[in-house]
Amino acid sequence: MIMTNEAKTGDDLTMPVASMIDVAIIEDERDIRECLTFLISGTEGYSCTGSYRSMEEALDKIEHQLPNIVLSDIGLPGMDGIAGIRILKERYPDLLILMLTVYDDDERIFDAMCAGASGYLLKKTPPAKLLESLKEAVGGGAPMSPEVARRVITLFREIRPPERADYQLTPHETRLLKLFVEGHIYKTAAVELGVSVNTVNFHVRNIYEKLQVHTRSEAVAKALVNRLV
Amino acid sequence: MIMTNEAKTGDDLTMPVASMIDVAIIEDERDIRECLTFLISGTEGYSCTGSYRSMEEALDKIEHQLPNIVLSDIGLPGMDGIAGIRILKERYPDLLILMLTVYDDDERIFDAMCAGASGYLLKKTPPAKLLESLKEAVGGGAPMSPEVARRVITLFREIRPPERADYQLTPHETRLLKLFVEGHIYKTAAVELGVSVNTVNFHVRNIYEKLQVHTRSEAVAKALVNRLV
DNA sequence: CCCGCCCCTGCATGAATATGCGGTGACACT
DNA sequence: AGTGTCACCGCATATTCATGCAGGGGCGGG
Numbered sequence: 001m002i003m004t005n006e007a008k009t010g011d012d013l014t015m016p017v018a019s020m021i022d023v024a025i026i027e028d029e030r031d032i033r034e035c036l037t038f039l040i041s042g043t044e045g046y047s048c049t050g051s052y053r054s055m056e057e058a059l060d061k062i063e064h065q066l067p068n069i070v071l072s073d074i075g076l077p078g079m080d081g082i083a084g085i086r087i088l089k090e091r092y093p094d095l096l097i098l099m100l101t102v103y104d105d106d107e108r109i110f111d112a113m114c115a116g117a118s119g120y121l122l123k124k125t126p127p128a129k130l131l132e133s134l135k136e137a138v139g140g141g142a143p144m145s146p147e148v149a150r151r152v153i154t155l156f157r158e159i160r161p162p163e164r165a166d167y168q169l170t171p172h173e174t175r176l177l178k179l180f181v182e183g184h185i186y187k188t189a190a191v192e193l194g195v196s197v198n199t200v201n202f203h204v205r206n207i208y209e210k211l212q213v214h215t216r217s218e219a220v221a222k223a224l225v226n227r228l229v
Numbered sequence: 230m231i232m233t234n235e236a237k238t239g240d241d242l243t244m245p246v247a248s249m250i251d252v253a254i255i256e257d258e259r260d261i262r263e264c265l266t267f268l269i270s271g272t273e274g275y276s277c278t279g280s281y282r283s284m285e286e287a288l289d290k291i292e293h294q295l296p297n298i299v300l301s302d303i304g305l306p307g308m309d310g311i312a313g314i315r316i317l318k319e320r321y322p323d324l325l326i327l328m329l330t331v332y333d334d335d336e337r338i339f340d341a342m343c344a345g346a347s348g349y350l351l352k353k354t355p356p357a358k359l360l361e362s363l364k365e366a367v368g369g370g371a372p373m374s375p376e377v378a379r380r381v382i383t384l385f386r387e388i389r390p391p392e393r394a395d396y397q398l399t400p401h402e403t404r405l406l407k408l409f410v411e412g413h414i415y416k417t418a419a420v421e422l423g424v425s426v427n428t429v430n431f432h433v434r435n436i437y438e439k440l441q442v443h444t445r446s447e448a449v450a451k452a453l454v455n456r457l458v
Numbered sequence: 459c460c461c462g463c464c465c466c467t468g469c470a471t472g473a474a475t476a477t478g479c480g481g482t483g484a485c486a487c488t
Numbered sequence: 489a490g491t492g493t494c495a496c497c498g499c500a501t502a503t504t505c506a507t508g509c510a511g512g513g514g515c516g517g518g
Binding site for chain 3: 414415416430433434437443444445
């Protein structure tokens, strides 16, 4: 790993930070693993609780001395990093995981985040920033390399559910539609709203007209797909 | 704005950074605006091209001296920050925008990012980190306060559809459910499948049992929410 | 005062739904 | 051969739905 640039110092985070940050490392390349181990062991306030070359090894031995946070590569022999962190999070839900990898493609970023990673750094990250990111993650943040943060936001924009379509539903219509989405039928919705079934009927016809549908199911589908409620 | 914690220094970014970072400020609170203007004007490598108290004023005058990046609040008199950055990005697509606000709710973060903000900082950000974030944004990054990054990731996970729940639906049941999601009723689904309504009835009862629902609307809602089709 | 909109209620009617119960044949597995 | 599952079909019944038509009161704006 090429060490470049000066280290950052962290800002104050609201979550209490453990006085000692215990880190486990999962990295298949020996020289990188050793380098990381040296960096973490040699920095005040940090300790290295384990240093593994595979996810299998980590899963096998990590419980002997559970860290606050795992620093894991994605490309590993055998089980890959993402599959591994799913299992880690399953076994130790409070365990924090920070990815440290060369991969910066959307899919891996996405999968890692969804699998439970708290942060995602690229391997070119300078040592000082790496240490700071560990601290930030332990403090409740979600450190990402600039390129990763950019991709996350781009993905965000792409994934974003469509803006709420505006069908000009009145407050009562929206409320009734919401009840339908929740599984109510005319009768129970009427009870819930404190009105008669005839009133529900009235609103229903307006809703169906505005949404251009003819059944409650269609209205429910449209409400969910278009995020109307 | 309360200035806390030591400043960070930036890491090397791959995109070429302009030698001078020109910043425009949009902030309604005068003392904060003046403080920011002073901070930026008084830092080597940065210049302040404009300092506005409203989005309207910014939209009116910003072209006189277009900055690299805008530092904008959200809560502003008249047009709010998010509506404003949509217009700014429309007029100046390459203009970078960094939000600086007290709001850290999901909706605003989400709206700001989708409107085109490159980054999102909370107002408690220390001055040095603020400067570094401007630099990072200009360098192509997407700086976010730790809390914001965490929320973005949380939103990310929420937006991502959950993995398909497994209700053990048979192929025909899935097919029928899909037709319901598309708006079919028993009759039209029967026609579509080339079976009798009685067969549809039969499948429906199995579907409802597996999904633990009692109406087609509920089945449709469950199908959409759990991505069964 | 008038108008438009929202919310409320009622009744009627044909169609659709949901559920109960009954049956068959094909296919794979033991 | 026996069993289980899937897909198919049927009938009955009470309930719900969707739509048509009728009416009223409150509130805000012009």
